[in-house]
Amino acid sequence: MTLSQAILNGERLALARLLTQVENDTPQGRAALIELFPHTGKAHLVGVTGSPGAGKSSLVNQLALQYRKSQEKRVAIIAVDPSSPFTGGAVLGDRVRMRDLFGDPNIFIRSMASRGSLGGLAQTTANLVQVFDAAGFDVVIVETVGAGQSEVDIVRLAHTTVVVEAPGLGDDIQALKAGIMEIADVLVVNKADRPGVENTEKALKSMLELSRPTTKRTLKHHGTEMTVFAPQEKAEDGVWTPPIQRTIAFDGTGVPELLEAIERHADYLRQSGGWQRRERARLDVELQTLIRAELLTRFREALSAQAYEKALEDVVERKMSPWQAAQTLLKEGAR
């Protein structure tokens, strides 16, 4: 039996093994992704992000427990740690998190370090999501820390994006929120038993209003237009006003209501056609990323190492600009 068949049969050990293969981008992992892909497209993908210190991990744990309790859904959690791009080690290990949810075969948690670079993290996350989706998990939660471009790339995967904040998180959190606000579907004020919760909620409300532009925009990068979940895409989906939910992850207060809000958003997407639109945009980004990576690999295989080193040397010595060197190498590679 192949690894992908074992996964379709619900074997947990095979699942763990394939996740590692996929994370390491092995030939076996790639082959399994092709076999599993026809079985994807069913899971509800939920992205959870927000400021550091907002208590996202605890909230995600509680949310998973609530999915089990109220709906008996199978839940996978992918925790993306920006902890170590170089060592590849996850600081918040699987074991610590598993303690809460241990023993339930219908919850699966995977921690991932922010290894690789240049779009690699988002691609790996997308692949892990596909494995969980094919393995029959009803909900796949992707949790990221922070709110930079890489987080935006990752939450772009989601049908529903949940942004978590908490009272009293320092003075330039405000600046961080604007970008992520534009892709928020559900807002959470966690640690709602702390002082300042009204102020945080008020701040979120005004950030939300500020961050919903009405003009149409496209992202451009070196002449390439990128398909993204931009605000206008949401406008096409109809009118969805992101609700703000207070929670206390520590004792579970507000978590059932948060789950309801997430489910309402899924229903709304299904009814408005937004579900299909997001699915398509997500796969579009994925296809473009794969093409880009493959083009570079082929190019490097066609080019001699000496030619590259020679061009780099010319750049270091300022005989050519990087752009000129790139053009020269592309000419050689095309021969």
Next chain:
Amino acid sequence: MTLSQAILNGERLALARLLTQVENDTPQGRAALIELFPHTGKAHLVGVTGSPGAGKSSLVNQLALQYRKSQEKRVAIIAVDPSSPFTGGAVLGDRVRMRDLFGDPNIFIRSMASRGSLGGLAQTTANLVQVFDAAGFDVVIVETVGAGQSEVDIVRLAHTTVVVEAPGLGDDIQALKAGIMEIADVLVVNKADRPGVENTEKALKSMLELSRPTTKRTLKHHGTEMTVFAPQEKAEDGVWTPPIQRTIAFDGTGVPELLEAIERHADYLRQSGGWQRRERARLDVELQTLIRAELLTRFREALSAQAYEKALEDVVERKMSPWQAAQTLLKEGAR
């Protein structure tokens, strides 16, 4: 007179104009970058990053003032805001920051939104750095918010990386710090008048020890090995133990000592050969990024829009996996 000649002559208005051209990746901007490149390689590139709320912007302002006061150096600041990947608007505008430093023609501040994606931000920042370098700025400070992969990509530009923390920044700041610690050359505990400064310093020290692996590693992404400022590169440079400096950006306490630490690191790099190694690694990453972008542009020009749409449709309908679709399209594009 061309724009680049005006910049080499030190014309401030031309500089501002070219920065905009470069940010928007216009043909004029590209042409100027080629003309200016032979004049680069002199500036000391200083990356400043760290947790949100650590007070990086105020500290960078103070640092720029100190450079003027003690060394009469010309200083450029590039502030990279992750505020809005979609609207392209910088929340912390130029004007607010300029107020402190207004009137000094030897300080130039540029705010940049985290627009674009997939390596685009790091590339644009690299181009802006080149313009300032050619324009004769002695020091170029690149300030980023957060500590995700995109920040790591950006600070990879720097000769000297300064990581700023402050007491009491929430509970999962710890996780954020590990990745950035590995590339830190100088550590700062800002807001050192606040309670908890000893604990923050102690935490930084132990994070520092944890994050300096002794084994050699390379980054791999889809079969492509990336050249990065990995810890082993630092080991090659000799022994540099990142000092920890306390500061109070509000009143400038500790800023002269911070500047001295940064200068000591620059001297150390020059003596150990690390300066050249980092320069080369930086240009290597830049060259690879340019090749990658250009390959995609050429591929898309060669391919019909219908062929791409058809392949995407097959993926959406689960007839082909994204990887299979990419292979199919690459075959068509190569014809």
